[in-house]
Amino acid sequence: MQKTSICPKYEFAAELLGKKWTGLLILVLLQGPLRFKDIKNEIPDMSDRLITERLKELEEKGIVERSVFPEKPVRVQYQLTSKGKDLEPVINAIQDWAEAWV
Amino acid sequence: MQKTSICPKYEFAAELLGKKWTGLLILVLLQGPLRFKDIKNEIPDMSDRLITERLKELEEKGIVERSVFPEKPVRVQYQLTSKGKDLEPVINAIQDWAEAWV
DNA sequence: TAAAGTTACTTACTTTTCGAAAGTACATGA
DNA sequence: TCATGTACTTTCGAAAAGTAAGTAACTTTA
Numbered sequence: 001m002q003k004t005s006i007c008p009k010y011e012f013a014a015e016l017l018g019k020k021w022t023g024l025l026i027l028v029l030l031q032g033p034l035r036f037k038d039i040k041n042e043i044p045d046m047s048d049r050l051i052t053e054r055l056k057e058l059e060e061k062g063i064v065e066r067s068v069f070p071e072k073p074v075r076v077q078y079q080l081t082s083k084g085k086d087l088e089p090v091i092n093a094i095q096d097w098a099e100a101w102v
Numbered sequence: 103m104q105k106t107s108i109c110p111k112y113e114f115a116a117e118l119l120g121k122k123w124t125g126l127l128i129l130v131l132l133q134g135p136l137r138f139k140d141i142k143n144e145i146p147d148m149s150d151r152l153i154t155e156r157l158k159e160l161e162e163k164g165i166v167e168r169s170v171f172p173e174k175p176v177r178v179q180y181q182l183t184s185k186g187k188d189l190e191p192v193i194n195a196i197q198d199w200a201e202a203w204v
Numbered sequence: 205t206a207a208a209g210t211t212a213c214t215t216a217c218t219t220t221t222c223g224a225a226a227g228t229a230c231a232t233g234a
Numbered sequence: 235t236c237a238t239g240t241a242c243t244t245t246c247g248a249a250a251a252g253t254a255a256g257t258a259a260c261t262t263t264a
Binding site: 006007008009010011012013014015017018019020021022023024027028042043083086087089090092093094095096097098099100101102 | 108109110111112113114115116117119120121122123124125126129130144145185188189191192194195196197198199200201202203204
């Protein structure tokens with residue numbers, strides 16, 4: 001009676017999207033590069049702490065890229081990598097489902 | 103400077119899939135109706151407590167249907183509703199992404 | 205027939221994660 | 235100089251998840 005185990009790749013992805021706010025964060029980043037304050041404006045209910053935390057996780061996973069522009073006051077910008085942009089069909093599928101059923 | 107707010111329908115869906123184990127649970131239920139113990143076998147790392155909890159939540163949201171068959175030993179079966187089955191494109195999109203990038 | 209196993213949960217307790225709020229460092233503007 | 239803006243960090247109580255054991259109803263095995 002051995003235990004079956006699920007596709008580990010899917011498991012990785014499900015764990016990624018299975019964290020609170022990640023789906024929303026990726027959705028807003030699909031618009032294009034955003035600054036920290038822009039993300040705050042787009043997702044007002046998400047706390048600073050969690051914005052930082054999630055962005056850091058997504059950066060480590062190669063989904064988001066953080067760029068610092070040493071301007072007058074420094075500007076920090078977050079954008080999706082190609083790995084991140086490739087999540088667009090997932091986000092679209094979620095949106096389609098939401099439109100139909102929510 | 104007013105706060106923008108995101109599509110609430112998408113937010114609902116993102117919150118749904120943004121809970122741990124939900125994505126995996128829906129994936130295995132796409133196979134067809136399963137019993138509690140089958141789910142345990144499919145997702146061995148998910149605890150009984152969380153299986154019950156998630157199934158209950160999904161039932162409340164109309165995504166999963168629970169049926170009790172009063173057989174010799176009673177049999178309890180969980181299956182996706184059409185609302186639940188319609189999540190298949192989402193799950194497929196996640197799988198495609200995982201195949202390509204994980 | 206008594207002990208052990210199965211199924212579908214529940215309960216109790218610990219650890220981890222989250223949320224809310226405040227604080228920090230640096231910069232510009234009034 | 236005092237307030238404001240940006241990008242975080244720190245602290246701490248609350249909620250969620252992990253772990254383990256327990257339960258009730260029934261069945262199989264010895």
